[in-house]
Every structure is written in structure tokens, then in C-alpha cells.
Amino acid sequence: MRPDLDDVLSAVQRLLQAEVMPSVADPFVAEQVMYASLLLEYAKKAWPIEHQAVSEEHRDLDATLRALMPLLAALPGAVAADLLREVRAHLSATAAEGSASLDAVLARDREGRGLLDRAIPLGRASSEPAGADARAKLRATVDAYLGRAARRQEAAIALLGFTW
Amino acid sequence: MSIGSRLESFLAARVGRPVRVSALSRKSGGASRETYLFEAEWEGSEKRGFVLRRDPVASLLESDRSHEYRVLEAARSLGVPVPAVRWLELGREALDRPFFVMERVDGMVTPPTFPQAYPDEMRERCAEDFVSILAAIHRADWRAAGFGFLDAPAPGPEAARRAVDLWRGIFEKDRIEPNPVLTRAFEWLEENLPSSDQVTLVHADYRSGNYLHESDGRITAMLDWEMAHLGDPHEDLGWAAMPYWSSGGRICGLLSLEDFVARWESATGLRVDPARLRFYQVLGTAKMMAIALTGVRNLCEARTCEPTLAIVGLLNGRLAREVLELIGAGTPATGAR
Numbered sequence: 001m002r003p004d005l006d007d008v009l010s011a012v013q014r015l016l017q018a019e020v021m022p023s024v025a026d027p028f029v030a031e032q033v034m035y036a037s038l039l040l041e042y043a044k045k046a047w048p049i050e051h052q053a054v055s056e057e058h059r060d061l062d063a064t065l066r067a068l069m070p071l072l073a074a075l076p077g078a079v080a081a082d083l084l085r086e087v088r089a090h091l092s093a094t095a096a097e098g099s100a101s102l103d104a105v106l107a108r109d110r111e112g113r114g115l116l117d118r119a120i121p122l123g124r125a126s127s128e129p130a131g132a133d134a135r136a137k138l139r140a141t142v143d144a145y146l147g148r149a150a151r152r153q154e155a156a157i158a159l160l161g162f163t164w
Numbered sequence: 165m166s167i168g169s170r171l172e173s174f175l176a177a178r179v180g181r182p183v184r185v186s187a188l189s190r191k192s193g194g195a196s197r198e199t200y201l202f203e204a205e206w207e208g209s210e211k212r213g214f215v216l217r218r219d220p221v222a223s224l225l226e227s228d229r230s231h232e233y234r235v236l237e238a239a240r241s242l243g244v245p246v247p248a249v250r251w252l253e254l255g256r257e258a259l260d261r262p263f264f265v266m267e268r269v270d271g272m273v274t275p276p277t278f279p280q281a282y283p284d285e286m287r288e289r290c291a292e293d294f295v296s297i298l299a300a301i302h303r304a305d306w307r308a309a310g311f312g313f314l315d316a317p318a319p320g321p322e323a324a325r326r327a328v329d330l331w332r333g334i335f336e337k338d339r340i341e342p343n344p345v346l347t348r349a350f351e352w353l354e355e356n357l358p359s360s361d362q363v364t365l366v367h368a369d370y371r372s373g374n375y376l377h378e379s380d381g382r383i384t385a386m387l388d389w390e391m392a393h394l395g396d397p398h399e400d401l402g403w404a405a406m407p408y409w410s411s412g413g414r415i416c417g418l419l420s421l422e423d424f425v426a427r428w429e430s431a432t433g434l435r436v437d438p439a440r441l442r443f444y445q446v447l448g449t450a451k452m453m454a455i456a457l458t459g460v461r462n463l464c465e466a467r468t469c470e471p472t473l474a475i476v477g478l479l480n481g482r483l484a485r486e487v488l489e490l491i492g493a494g495t496p497a498t499g500a501r
Contacts, residue, residue, distance in 0.1 A: 028190035035471035042478070114342040120351050146345050146484075147494020153481030160478055 006044055013040045038162060045159040051102070053156055057149065058105055061112045064145040065091055068119055071141065074134035080122055087115050116142060167259065171202065171216065174258040175265075178251055181207050192472075197390070201268060213268030215247065219261040221468060229254055229262040232390040236266065238310035239392075242365075244297050245269070245385045271376025271384035277409050278372045278417030289381030291418040292427075294372075297386055298404075299431030302364045302397040311365055316394045319361040323395040327447055328353045335454040338461045345484040346457075349450040352491040358440045360396040367392050370400045371409045372416040401428065401436065402444020407486045408452060442490065449487040456480045 003011070016037050024030045046053075065087050072084035094108050123139030126132070168188045175183040188202040197217040205211040219229060233252045240246055247266040254262045278287055306314070317323040332350045335343070368391035376385045405415045405424065415424050425436045457480070459473035488494040 026189070028192055031192045032471060035475065039471050039474055110341050113344055117342040117344045117347045120344060120347050124351065124355065142344070142348070143488070143493035145494070146348055147488055150345060150481065150484035150488055150494065154485050157478045157481045160475065162475060163479065163482065 005047055009040050009044045009047075013037050013044075016040075038160070042160045046156060053152060054102065054105060054109075057152060058109055060145060060148055061109055061116070062091065062094065064141060065112055065115060067141050068116075068138060071134045071138040072119070072122070075122060075131040075138070076128075080131075083115065083118055083122070090115060116145065167200070168202070170259055172204075174253065175204055175206070175251075179206050179209070186211075214250070215266050215268050216259075216263055217266070218259055218263035221261075228390075229264075232392075233264045234313060235311070235389045235392045239301075239386075239389060241309045242300055242304045244300050245383060246389070247385055247387070269376055269385040271378060273376060274372045274417075276371060276373040276416075277411040278414070280412045280417060286377075286379070286381035287418060290377050290383060291381075291423075293377075293381070293383035294375070294416065294418055295424065295427040296431055297375075297383060298367070298370055298400060299428055301367055301370075302400070302428075302432050302434070304365050306365045306394060309365075311394070314365075314392075314394045316363050319359075319363065321357045321359045323360050323363065323399075324353075324357045324443065324447075327395060327399060327444075327451075328357065331447065331451045331454050335450070335457060338454065338458040340457075340461050340464055343453075343457070345488065346450060346453050348493060349446060349453075349487045349491065352493070353443070353447055353450065356439075356443055356446075358396075358398075358437070358443050360398070360440065362397055362434065363394055364397045365392065366395040366397065366399045368395075368399065368403070370404050372418065396440065396444070397432070397434065398437065398440040398444045399447070401425075402441050402446075403448040403451075405441065406445055406448045406452070407490075408449060408483055446487060446490045449483055449490060453480050453483045453487065456483070 016033050021030060021033050024033060069084060069087055072080045072087065090108075090111060094112075097104065097108070100108070119138060119142055123135050123142060126135065168185045171188070172183050172185045175185070183204055183206040186203045186205075188200055191199040191201055198220045200216040200218070201213065202216065203211050203213050217232070230252060233249050236246050236249045240248065247269050249264060249266045252264040253259070256262070278290060304311075306312075317326055328350065332353075335346050335350070339346070367386070367389060369388045370386075374386065374388040375383045376387065377383045401424075405421055409416050411417045413420060415421050418424075419427075425441075428434075429436055456476045459468075459470075460477035460480075462468045463470070463473045463477065
């Protein structure tokens with residue numbers, strides 16, 4: 001339906017460039033307007049592919065948490081056991097949600113990253129022999145996800161067209 | 165009343181005669197302070213340029229007001245080029261928020277990496293000053309130079325421990341959602357804390373973008389001392405040598421890492437420890453991510469509307485990849501599914 005998001009953002013961008021910018025005398029404010037326009041351009045480029053980015057991140061996070069479950073189960077201690085319970089509950093809730101709203105998916109993924117965050121210290125090397133293999137595999141699994149997620153984020157910010 | 169008029173009243177009270185402020189303009193950049201340039205004249209004094217550094221409503225970094233002023237005062241005694249500070253105001257009556265005024269130094273600003281398009285001779289001269297000023301900071305007898313108000317870490321891992329605790333604390337305070345990359349980076353830092361018996365003055369934001377230079381490349385002033393402290397000199401080396409500030413294979417856009425290390429060693433008589441250098445590159449990258457997250461929090465919680473905070477926040481995606489590469493985690497070779 002028109003105006004779509006691109007139409008709306010483009011109109012605001014034109015307003016800034018054609019009407020606001022020429023009437024701004026203060027160089028500091030002019031620079032802020034320029035940056036605001038740059039962010040609008042980013043939003044225009046990012047929005048059409050945002051659903052793909054969210055979906056890819058969601059699937060990867062889901063698969064990573066699933067891969068962590070047997071590793072958490074192999075680790076001794078209450079911390080790993082509690083986290084395993086929460087990961088299981090998170091994955092069940094995610095599966096039960098079906099086609100949720102974008103906000104719900106983003107909230108669920110924030111929760112998933114929170115679980116991953118808590119798994120990180122469990123991969124710490126230890127002199128304790130029990131669970132050594134699981135610890136190493138857990139760290140490798142988390143690291144692999146972090147690398148993929150970082151590359152996805154970096155690909156997204158390439159749309160910004162701004163760096164130094 | 166405008167900021168210019170209020171500034172005139174403040175300065176008049178300080179110099180004891182009426183002051184005229186002109187050419188007041190806010191400068192972009194300076195993510196942790198509002199920076200204004202202005203000229204002022206009063207009876208018995210010719211018109212001179214000044215810089216006002218005022219606390220922002222919200223910023224990338226929340227640092228102590230008087231700290232930078234005192235550090236700048238002491239840094240002048242080292243013979244390194246820094247602006248002369250004139251007045252510090254910690255109250256809120258004059259300009260709503262604490263600020264200080266320093267004398268303006270002539271010179272050009274660069275972006276956070278020295279532009280590749282600039283002439284080689286200019287880059288070479290800038291690189292020479294960049295290293296020699298850093299060496300002067302690290303060689304300084306900080307007690308004799310008036311930095312005794314800074315808290316010195318004990319020899320051993322304390323300098324690294326303090327730096328990790330500081331930036332981990334800021335990250336944990338300011339994150340508005342889980343950030344497993346930074347958690348992983350701090351985990352690596354905890355596991356790799358180095359020991360150091362070198363305690364020197366550390367500038368803590370030593371990079372291109374934080375100095376002024378002449379058209380021939382000569383550095384006229386080193387700026388942004390607000391995070392300066394006592395610690396391991398590798399902290400400055402690692403920060404300057406972060407991939408984030410590098411371009412064209414040159415650290416800060418100025419010179420190769422090998423050249424940087426060789427010149428610094430020659431100028432200080434100290435040796436670079438590669439493991440500590442890497443540790444502080446990781447710490448620097450994590451610190452920059454934490455600083456960006458402070459800006460993101462301020463933006464998302466509507467304390468500021470500065471678009472640059474959104475841009476710096478988005479660039480955390482690049483820092484995430486760089487910090488993982490530095491710690492050898494999640495690279496395509498180890499992380500492919």
C-alpha cells in the first residue's frame with residue numbers, strides 16, 4: 001500500500017535536505033541534519049531485508065541453543081542444570097508460538113541471547129576433569145554462533161555506508 | 165539568556181571586568197563533552213580563542229568533570245602539546261552543567277583514522293609526533309609532574325584488573341539487552357590478565373581524531389585526556405593499534421604496527437610485550453563497544469537525540485567481528501557450520 005515505508009522515509013529525507021538544511025545557519029545543527037538523513041537512508045535500505053535478517057538470526061540462535069542442550073546436560077553442577085531447564089523451556093515456548101509478531105520474535109531472541117550469555121562462563125577451562133569435553137564443545141558452539149552473528153551484523157551495517 | 169551571554173557573565177566575574185564573547189559555535193564530535201569554540205576580549209586583553217567543554221545531558225562516556233582539567237594542567241609540565249586550561253566550574257548556576265574553559269590551539273582535526281588521501285610527508289610528520297608525544301607521556305616521571313592525585317596500581321596484574329573491572333562495570337551497567345560477544349570478550353580478558361611492572365601515565369584515548377595538527381603534519385595539541393590514569397603503557401599502544409582505528413594497513417592511518425612498535429621502543433627504552441599488546445587491543449575493542457552501548461542506552465532511553473550515537477551503536481557490529489578475531493573465536497575457519 002502506498003505510501004509505503006520507503007515513500008514515507010524518502011519524503012522526510014527530502015524535507016530535511018530541501019527545506020530544513022538550507023535554512024540552518026549553525027554548522028553543528030547542519031551536521032546533525034546530515035547524520036539524520038544518513039540514518040533515514042540506512043533505514044530505507046535495511047527495512048526491506050530486515051525480516052530476512054531477523055529470521056536468519058532466529059533460526060541460528062534456535063539451532064545453537066538446541067546444540068547446547070546435550071552439552072549442558074553433560075556438565076556437572078546446578079548452574080548448568082538450571083540453565084538447561086531454561087533453555088528447554090525457551091525452545092518449547094518458541095516452538096509453541098508459531099507465527100508470532102516481529103516484536104514477539106525479537107523479544108524471544110533477546111531472551112535466547114540472554115541464555116547464551118549465561119552459558120559463556122560454563123565454557124571456561126577448568127582443572128576439573130568432569131565435563132572437560134562438554135566445556136570445550138560448549139565454548140566452540142557459542143563462539144561459532146557469535147562469529148556468524150557478528151558477520152550478519154557487519155553485513156547489515158555495510159548498508160549504512162559510513163565508517164572510517 | 166543565551167549561552168553566549170551567560171558565558172560573558174561567568175568570564176566577567178573571573179577576570180574582573182566586562183567581557184565580550186563572539187563567534188560562539190558548537191563543534192561536532194567530542195562524544196563525551198559538548199565542545200564550543202568562541203572568542204573573548206576584555207579591557208587590557210586582546211581578542212583570543214577559547215574552547216568550552218561542558219558536560220552533556222547524555223553522552224557516550226560519563227567521566228569526572230574536574231579530572232580532565234587537572235590532568236591537562238599537569239600534562240603541560242611534561243612538555244607535551246596540550247591546551248592551557250583557564251577556568252573550571254563545577255556548579256550548575258553558570259551554564260546549567262559543569263564545564264571548563266581552555267585556550268584554543270590552532271590546528272586541523274582528523275577523523276578517527278588519518279585520511280589516506282593526505283600527502284605522505286604530512287602523514288610521516290604526524291606519525292613522528294604521534295609516537296614521540298606518546299613516548300613522552302610514557303617516559304614521564306608522573307609523581308614529579310603533578311599526577312600524584314591519580315591512583316597508581318601495584319605492580320603485577322592490578323593495572324589490567326582495574327581496566328577490565330572498569331569497562332566490564334560500564335558494560336554491565338549500560339547494556340539494555342544481553343550482548344554475548346562482549347560477555348565472551350570480557351571472559352577472555354579475565355582468563356588472560358597480564359602482569360606488568362611498568363606503571364606510567366596512560367592517556368587512554370590516544371588515536372587519530374584526538375589531536376590537532378598543522379598542514380605540514382606537526383601535531384599542535386593532544387586532546388581528550390578525560391580518561392587518563394596510571395597503568396600499563398601497553399593500554400595506549402593496544403588502543404591506538406586497534407583494528408577499528410586502522411586503515412590502509414596503518415594504525416590510526418599513520419604507520420605500520422611494526423614501525424609504531426619500533427619507534428616507541430626506541431623513544432622510551434621500553435620493550436613491547438606482544439601478549440600484553442594483544443590483551444590491550446582486545447580490551448580497547450571491548451571498551452569501545454561498551455562506550456558505544458552507553459550512547460545506545462542514552463539514545464534508546466530518550467536522554468539524547470544525537471544521530472551520531474545511533475551510528476556509533478550500529479558500528480558495534482564491526483567491533484564485534486574484530487574482537488572475536490582478536491581472541492580467535494568464531495572466525496570462519498573455526499566457526500563454520
